[in-house]
Amino acid sequence: MIQVPSRLLNGIRNTVYNIIIRKYVAPPKRFYRKTGVVSSNGKYEITLDQRKLKTPNGSPFYVESEPLAIAIATEWDAQKEVVDRSSMHLTALSSTVLDNPNHLQKADIVNYLVNYLNTDAVLFHSGGEAALKNLQIAEWDPIIDWFNKRFQVQLSATDGLEIPNFAPGTAMNISRYLSSYNEAALHGFMFAVDTIKSLILTCACVDRFISPEKAVLLARLEEEYQQGYWGRVEWAHDVQQLDSQARLSAAMLMVHFNSSNVFVKQKSL
Template sequence: MFTRFMTLVTKKKIHGTRFYATAKRFYKNASIIKSEGKFEIILDQMRLKTPKGNVFNINSEPLALAVATEFNSQRDKILQSEMHITTLCNTILDNPNNLTKYDIVTYIVNYLDTDAILFQTNENEELFQLQICQWDPVIEWFNERFGVNLKKSVDMDVCAISDGDKATLTRHLLSHNFGTLHGFMYGIDTLKSGILTLACTEKHISPEQAVLLSRLEEEYQSGRWGRVKWAHDLNQQDMQTRLAAVMLFVHFTSHATKIQQKEV
């Protein structure tokens, strides 16, 4: 899984070893070390720091390897826009908006009020039938998986999501750790759908499927009027890259933190 997802995954200056958004690559190799029970990223002989200047240290060894891989994948310039796992880790370590678990859970649950796949159109019969065919099975899965009863709307009014359903989803989400919740939020901002994001992180659908479902109307219109190949393809690939990073991040923050070495 690591190789498959890393294939998808794959401010003005550097002060000491601090990493900013855009800079010339100043190191030859990125590696990891274990220090005081956590894992740090080493750029040649220098310790990586977050944008706020904190030492970049995380609990998960596989996650640290993924970050090192992102750094080693950079060429002449460091492009933070391509380093989604590193960005997520920096957000967790710095927490620039001082968010709590409850803040993130509230954001996720309330996002369902405007979830993209809960709003379907009956003005175009062909598109409407496509939405029914492609989106409704995911909504049904979501309701069964989480024990809720979310309903779609065809009138573009605000969907009625009961307080009971919100409470149920809140309890489930609060069972996840702070890092995993950030991953969910990053996925939702990418897909504009909490339902698709959780379906993807629960491995009900793949990142590729999730992106195509989130772009269903755009893909339908492109099929009728033609694609601007470089623009549509680039956007789709960027979304797949971001979502693949989310999948890796959520997996590594939710599961074992250490890679077992095989004894010879």
């Protein structure tokens, strides 16, 4: 009996599930004609016709970055006959920052991201298939080398199940870097890491060392390799790949639009 890899099956199941949900759970019809952005006291709010957008908890929706506000308004304007909230990642991320349903503090997010290195996808090479391991070495190791130089750490991959050992100071260096971002940007980091299962690839995207499209392909390296043997269900795998790219791209915008270099302050007279 042919054994199909479990990760491949899970990916197909998740994609099929999302397609069924989108097809049979009717999203609300578009109830507005135009979108806009209004600003006051350094805060930017989104308007749908004359009504201001609110968070799921009913709080006023606002962001502190004008480019981010424009991007969110564009998300709403891009909706056609219905409003597909599952595709509006910037709106969802910004609402999460405001409502904070899990009551996360900045230190909680930083610790979560730093601890993710223990299970970072690119640090675990295949121990069974030589061809796959060689591919991982060729594609992942240059990213690990970049990460080590960028953050002055000494991470190395393993082909076993044990958690890689990190030199003293590794967590401190990465924590210091992450703590330089505000909470909104850190939510973007967290969304990216949860999408591609790698803090290393996420940091490479934030620094523009690789593109989101490249990061998604690297995160899916084993799956793409297995598809070379088992075949590719084009509609399912393509949808899954594009969805990951959309999520990661939104996370990168969330990080960059909430970084200090996009905030413009007028000089006092």
